Amino acid sequence: MATPQQLQLLAPLSGVLMELDEVPDPVFSGRVIGDGLCIDPTSSTLCAPLAGIISNVQASGHAVSITDDHGVQVLMHIGLDTVNLAGQGFTSLVEEGQRVAAGQALIEFDADYIARHARSLLTLMLVVSGEPFTWLSAPSGRVESGQPLLELAAVQAISEVAVAEEGQVLFSQTLRLPNPNGLHARPAAVFAQAAKGFGASICLHKQQSQANAKSLVAIMALQTAFGDSVQVSAVGADADAAINTLTRLLAEGCGETVAAVAPVEVVEVETLTLLRGVCASPGSALGQVVQISEPVFDVSEFGGGADVEREAFANALIEADLALQHLRDTAAGEAEAEIFKAHQELLEDPGLLDQAQALISAGKSAAFAWRSATDETAAMFRQLGSALLAERAADLTDVGRRVLKLLLGVGEQALELPQGSILIADQLTPSQTARIDTSKVLGFATVGGGATSHVAILARACGLPSICGVPVQMLALSNGTQVLLDADKGELQVRPDPATIHQWQARHTQQRQRHEHELANATLAARTRDGHHVEVSANVASFSETEQAMASGGAGVGLLRSEFLYIGRNHAPSHDEQVATYNAIARCVGSAHNLVVRTLDVGGDKPLAYVPMDSETNPFLGVRGIRLCLERPQLLREQFRAMLGCCDLTRLHIMLPMVTQLSELRQARQMLDEEVLALGLTERPKLGIMIEVPAAALMADLFAPLVDFFSIGTNDLTQYTLAMDRDHPRLASQADSFHPSVLRLIAMTVKAAHAHDKWVGVCGAMASERLAVPLLLGLGVDELSVSVPMIASVKATVRELALADCQIIAQQVLGLESAGQVREALQLFHEATVDTLRVLEN
């Protein structure tokens, strides 16, 4: 190769030169990206300082790099922190891969806009490839665009001898970029600089693309964005160390301040005394911290050939399926068993399997292929922004790890827990929770997850307190630290002082005694001190729950969710099967009590396998409840017929969900009447509607004459009134049924119903909250339908109250401005009436 000519770099702009050392940005002044010069521009078209190929234009248009035929690479970066402008004010005139002549216009910019919106207009021209240079003019003062400025020393053919590195390629775990603008010039420079410190050859991967981690431009060309999933791979002697250092650097933001995953300072942890989260399962406990974390596995990219890997993969899938079946069979409750069933289904997901098989065919190891497939799909789920899908991502990761461990021969070990553990984790996977010996656990606290997460389900099933949404600093608490977990308040107290512990113990003992007392008196009637009777019935979804409800003092069933007959099967239940089930439940309830059966309440958010439904962009506002049933009248008629079969065994009430229009009620009423007639029944059952859409509450006066009763579904009513998803990780705590707007809708509904002599029940979660009992009674609610374990407690609460007091407090809280204020007022009411009463009685 002929020795290349000496290369001159032209001024890319007119302006005033500034010493690189003076540039108020450490990445540039420290020459982290490379040496070069800085111009404060007086022209507004950036021109090519040399001929070459555009090796990268940032999507935001504020930076461009050119590589010439000898490998000289020059980066131009217009302004400081201009990446934050997200392209505003910049017009790129060239495209990546385009060949440009020296002096050709590259980027036009609006100098006035940038001056007014960014930190500075100071523009950098840096020799990224590192050739030394000499100045052709004075290194200060004015320059004109196109004027020769620098001369590069003869270009050494830096034959980066492509020694194909021997050895295994190691991959890091996948991590998500915390940088708000992805790896733009500055963080990319810091990353590349760090990578250059290692002998190993290192790659940064983003989905299918990869970049040489030591090349700033290559990293920038990946065009990463906030939250992108990336991976580092390395091959060579110090590959391990390189991966460790570089993943840590990425997680910390490569020198940028990043909010989400800021490194936790030790000092901070010592001063941590109180961490707040959201209650996922009520209760409280004093115990010691046990941190649960998952180890990271090293996975080699290539395996022993496609056939070997394919066989290993098939075996691992079979083993994982068997293990999941075992977990399913031995699961504590139905909910848990369902989770593992879902996991088994994921193992058969054709999308995942195809993805993994394709990678294996391409020569990758089974472990690598499987991990790539599950990680990518999980990342996709998380990016879709739905809380529900994000939790499916957690499932996918969990199944992913289960199979990966089998492939790598890492055994599943039972977690060794000391007595009195309070488990702390980022998120607990179902597989982890299944290995936990709950007899040694007193509670859970997690960073991730919501009320529907697995740990919440498990905690509720075991009656253990649990909070979620706790700040990430919690993960820095050392094992053995004493903590007081108060899930009722959503708090984790670190190293509580003896006075706090004493107070808690006193309160805890009192609660336990109260609970025992309540259970002993569960069969007593729910009558207030001034003689007002309230029906306390149960929300159930199976025959066995109905049995439990009646045994724990329930006055009938206030909500039978008929979905249980349909969900989790591939064909509709037969008429006989439905009749038999309703009959058994009706007999259990008996003729002295109400049995309120809700017609099928499914929709896009909880689809049925055998009822094809269009996927909807917003299922909660889509075809659910009565809307679906009226679209498929046959389904509803069959349900009516089956329910009518138990008419003379109990006081049958049929309830329609999600009613919004009067016409919906009229249509359903007509269908029911036709079925009653067809069966030759002399008496028609009671028909009522759920009040869970604000429209129904607002029009309750028009609905009331047409129904026999109302039942308020506070969960949906709250979500629709406040326009907040109750499972939203950040809004869940605000989506509170105690909001005065929801209370006013309840008051309105009751008033309209009573004007027509109809009764009103509440079957949402609110009825099961003891704090809400005086409020609902005071608003005039006639029936509280609560979860089975709460029956005794709610009845006991009713017996402690006087209706007259309840009416006063209810009127007062209707005028408050927030759910927080309502809760506070009710707490004061509770202390002033119930607690005082108990003191007086003792």
Next chain:
Amino acid sequence: MFDQLQKAFWKALTPDLVADTPKAPAEPTGELSAAIVAALGGVDNLQSQQPLALTRVRVVLRDVSSMDQQALSAAGIAGVMPLEGGVVHLITGLRP
């Protein structure tokens, strides 16, 4: 006239949407030296001035043609960038 009435009407209805007319700075010369102000065509020609972007002073001139670039250089201005609408950026160097 009608325009003004209409604007006042809109402003009364939606005070957030109609921006206040920027008040003329009490002392439009700010930190600019007398020599610089003179080179810009005098204080009467200077509609506004605002230091920004670390190294610049953004001035708005009523008549750009009365600006004397050589005199600005002599007054210590390292660079001048005339822009649209009477806007001129004076490069004054990094402010401490």
